[in-house]
Amino acid sequence: MQNNVLILDFGSQYTQLIARRVRELNIYSEIKPYNKPPKDLSSYGAVILSGSPLSVRGEDAPHPDLSEIKGKKPLLAICYGAQYLAHFNGGNVSPSNTREYGRANLSFIKENEPFFHIINEGSQVWMSHSDTIKELPENAVKLASTHDVENAAFRIEGEDTYAIQFHPEVYHTTDGKQLLKNFLVDIAGMEQDWTPDAFVETTVAELKEKLNDDKVILGLSGGVDSSVAALLLHKAIGKNLHCIFVNNGLLRKNEFHDVLEQYEGMGLNVKGVDASARFLNALAGESDPEKKRKIIGRVFIEVFDDEAHKVENAKWLAQGTIYPDVIESVSVTGGPSATIKSHHNVGGLPDYMKLKVVEPLKLLFKDEVRRVGASMHMDPNILGRHPFPGPGLGIRILGDINEEKVKMLQEVDHIFIKGLKDWGLYDKVWQAGAMLLPVNSVGVMGDERTYEKCVALRAVESTDGMTADWVNLPYEFLQKTSNDIINKVKGVNRVVYDISSKPPATIEWE
Numbered sequence: 001m002q003n004n005v006l007i008l009d010f011g012s013q014y015t016q017l018i019a020r021r022v023r024e025l026n027i028y029s030e031i032k033p034y035n036k037p038p039k040d041l042s043s044y045g046a047v048i049l050s051g052s053p054l055s056v057r058g059e060d061a062p063h064p065d066l067s068e069i070k071g072k073k074p075l076l077a078i079c080y081g082a083q084y085l086a087h088f089n090g091g092n093v094s095p096s097n098t099r100e101y102g103r104a105n106l107s108f109i110k111e112n113e114p115f116f117h118i119i120n121e122g123s124q125v126w127m128s129h130s131d132t133i134k135e136l137p138e139n140a141v142k143l144a145s146t147h148d149v150e151n152a153a154f155r156i157e158g159e160d161t162y163a164i165q166f167h168p169e170v171y172h173t174t175d176g177k178q179l180l181k182n183f184l185v186d187i188a189g190m191e192q193d194w195t196p197d198a199f200v201e202t203t204v205a206e207l208k209e210k211l212n213d214d215k216v217i218l219g220l221s222g223g224v225d226s227s228v229a230a231l232l233l234h235k236a237i238g239k240n241l242h243c244i245f246v247n248n249g250l251l252r253k254n255e256f257h258d259v260l261e262q263y264e265g266m267g268l269n270v271k272g273v274d275a276s277a278r279f280l281n282a283l284a285g286e287s288d289p290e291k292k293r294k295i296i297g298r299v300f301i302e303v304f305d306d307e308a309h310k311v312e313n314a315k316w317l318a319q320g321t322i323y324p325d326v327i328e329s330v331s332v333t334g335g336p337s338a339t340i341k342s343h344h345n346v347g348g349l350p351d352y353m354k355l356k357v358v359e360p361l362k363l364l365f366k367d368e369v370r371r372v373g374a375s376m377h378m379d380p381n382i383l384g385r386h387p388f389p390g391p392g393l394g395i396r397i398l399g400d401i402n403e404e405k406v407k408m409l410q411e412v413d414h415i416f417i418k419g420l421k422d423w424g425l426y427d428k429v430w431q432a433g434a435m436l437l438p439v440n441s442v443g444v445m446g447d448e449r450t451y452e453k454c455v456a457l458r459a460v461e462s463t464d465g466m467t468a469d470w471v472n473l474p475y476e477f478l479q480k481t482s483n484d485i486i487n488k489v490k491g492v493n494r495v496v497y498d499i500s501s502k503p504p505a506t507i508e509w510e
Contacts, residue, residue, distance in 0.1 A: 003191045005029040005184065006044040008037060010052035010062045010080050014128075016323065016466065017169040018048055018078070020365055021180055026192040030363075034064040046074040046188040049081025051167065055131050056080065056087040057095075063088075074160040074188035076180075079129055082163035085137070085156070092135035101128050103172055106152065108145040115143060115155065115162055117182045124174045125152070125166035133165060160187055196368075196375035200232065203360050207236035211316060216358065217308055218318035219300070220245040220270060221390065222259030225320030225361060227382050228373040230268055232360045233318055235376075241318075242311050243268050246303055248296065249276025249403070250392030252417070253410040262382065275303045279394075280403055287400045287438075289510035296391040308355055317355040321362045322369060367463050386417075386431045387465065395510040399438035404491075409436045411489045412455050419481045420459070429471050432459040435498075435509045443493030452493040455485065460507055468502040 005022050009015045009031050022029040032038060034049075047069050054061055062080075069075055070085075077085050087093040106123045109116045125146065133151040136142060143162075144153035153164045162183060168176030184190045216233060220226045220243045233241045243263070247256040256272065263270045282299050286292055308314045361369055366387065373383045389395055393413070397405050412434045420426040435456040443450040457478075462468035482495040498505075 003028065003193060004044050005190065006038065006041070006047045007031045007050060008034045008047065008064060008081075009050050010034050011054065012051035012080070013053075014167055014169055015050040018050060021169045021177055022048075022184065023194065023365075023368065024177065025181055025184060026194050027184055027190050028194040034062050037064070037069075041068055041073070044073065045190050046076070046184055049075070049077040049084065051079030051081065051128065054080070056083045056093050057131065070161055071156075071159045074183070075162070076183050077161070077163040078169070079165060079167060082154075082165050083129070083131055083133055085161070085163050086133045086135075086140070086151075086154075089137040089140075089156075091133060091137045091140065093131050094134045096130055096132045102126070104146040104148065104152075104166070106144050107147050110141070110143045113143055113155075114186050115153070115179070115182055117178075117186060119175045119178055119182075124172065125168075125176075126170045126172035127166050129165060162187075196371045199364075199368075199372055200235070200375055203232055204236045207233060207358070207360060210358065211237050211240070213237075213240065214315040215240045215242060215311055215313055216316040216318050217304060217311060217314050217355065218243045219304060219320075220259070220263065220268075221320070221388070222255065222262060222382075223320070223385055223388055224366070224369055224373060224383060225322050225387075227320075227378065228369050228376070229318060229320040229360050231266075231373070231376050231378060233358075234268060239269065241269065242314065243270040244304065244307050245270060245272050246300065247272070247274045247276050248279040248300070248392060248394075250279065250296070250394045250401075250406060252388070252393075253414040262379075266379075271307070273303060273307060275299070278303070280401065280406070283394065283401045285400055289395060289398075292394055292401070292510070293391055296394050300390075304355075315356060316358050318358045318360070321359040323363055323365050365463075366465050384427060386426075386429065386433075388433075389508055395508050396433055397436045398509060405436055408453065408489060408491050409434060409455070412436070412485050412492060415484050415488065416457055416481055419477065419484070423474075423477050425473065425477065428461075429459045430462040430468065431465075431507060432457075432471075433508075434458070441494045445493065450493045452491050454494040454496065455492055456496045456498050456509070457481070458498040458507070458509075460502070462502075462507075465507065468507055470499045470501055473497070 005027055007018050007029055015031055019029045019031055052062060083093045104125050104127050106121055109121050132149060136151055136154050139157045140154045141157060142151055142154050146152050149165055152166060155162045167173060168179045218230055218241060220230060230243055245259055260272045279299050282295050283292060304317060370383050393406055393409050394401055397409055416434050420432060437454045437456060439454055440451050441454050459471040459473055460468040461471050478497055485492055485495050
């Protein structure tokens with residue numbers, strides 16, 4: 001790929017957002033660790049240096065070799081990257097008197113600079129650093145300041161090298177996308193030709209080359225990710241794709257039957273496997289959320305291994321893994337990012353399973369997956385379906401799991417989701433679900449005291465799952481939903497609504 005942006009990751013939690021913003025400009029981008037850059041840089045038209053939780057003044061400061069990049073390719077250094085360029089090229093980086101974090105406004109912008117094309121003084125930016133650039137290198141030109149940060153942006157004379165102390169990739173920087181466009185399109189000359197159609201064409205070609213005539217097993221879930229992965233693979237290998245939909249006993253009400261019906265007429269070879277008893281038996285008595293995820297992941301692998309033996313000469317297991325799954329499970333770059341929680345479809349296969357893994361969507365965010373699906377004319381009902389976690393209700397039942405709890409939560413969830421659809425709210429919500437809490441509370445029904453379960457409803461809005469805000473659902477809707485749940489679901493006497501955003505909370509409770 002000749003029209004590619006290389007993002008060197010120094011461990012910032014914002015690095016993946018840089019990739020998102022670049023892709024929103026229809027320019028492809030790849031994230032690589034700062035200490036393991038590609039040996040061949042010929043396919044990259046520009047390079048971006050990310051931020052970092054570390055200080056350029058520290059002994060453990062990331063120290064990349066930029067000899068083949070700086071001055072030779074258009075370079076944009078963000079936050080730590082900007083401080084790195086200043087510190088190691090004769091400038092002065094010192095601790096700030098106070099941590100510079102949050103919103104700020106540009107109080108000065110140098111005139112007639114293409115980097116700040118159609119961006120005006122007063123534009124809001126987002127700061128997140130504890131060091132600041134006190135003095136620029138001798139060959140640097142100051143491009144912008146805020147009230148508290150004198151050297152908010154600069155460039156190096158005689159090079160297409162630009163540096164900024166703020167983060168253009170976050171939504172709080174109002175002109176961040178324009179700034180990236182100015183750098184990538186106007187300065188670096190990148191072409192905006194990475195579209196969903198282009199992704200489909202490239203990915204199908206790569207899958208054909210990689211898989212040849214091999215048989216592939218794909219686990220379908222009924223959701224967007226696995227469905228889009230299935231269509232891409234079907235385009236590439238046709239009848240050699242064998243799709244399996246597993247009932248793990250933790251699906252939504254009637255979902256096993258409904259999902260199998262959903263795929264009829266799509267031309268996919270789909271087999272339904274009811275392994276609900278196997279999953280519930282394996283989970284019996286386990287209440288630790290991470291261990292539950294591991295158990296569900298292990299049993300998934302075991303079920304697929306059993307089914308793989310029924311498909312003669314199957315060599316690959318395909319998964320609908322997407323970027324946020326990878327990011328949250330382990331740093332995609334092998335850097336210092338912390339594991340937030342493991343995902344059942346991330347981390348490879350055990351040695352005993354003789355299948356190789358293929359993940360056609362692992363570098364896409366959820367909204368990108370939907371756009372790719374739309375470009376292949378996928379059923380809008382599938383594309384518009386809310387994300388549903390791979391471990392299903394297993395991570396929405398806090399504490400240990402049994403069949404009674406699953407049925408209880410299925411009924412609660414069904415009332416909540418059906419209500420969202422009936423009230424015309426479903427498409428305004430990115431993801432919704434109910435959590436069964438491991439507590440009982442006192443209630444009164446009729447003249448009798450009850451001591452029954454509490455459930456929490458959760459509805460969030462997001463674009464990619466990396467961040468999310470709770471949805472302000474109408475009080476009238478919440479009131480009716482609460483009444484319906486308490487009146488119709490035996491064993492529940494209290495309903496609460498979760499108003500936590502991500503971060504600091506995650507979308508799921510476990």
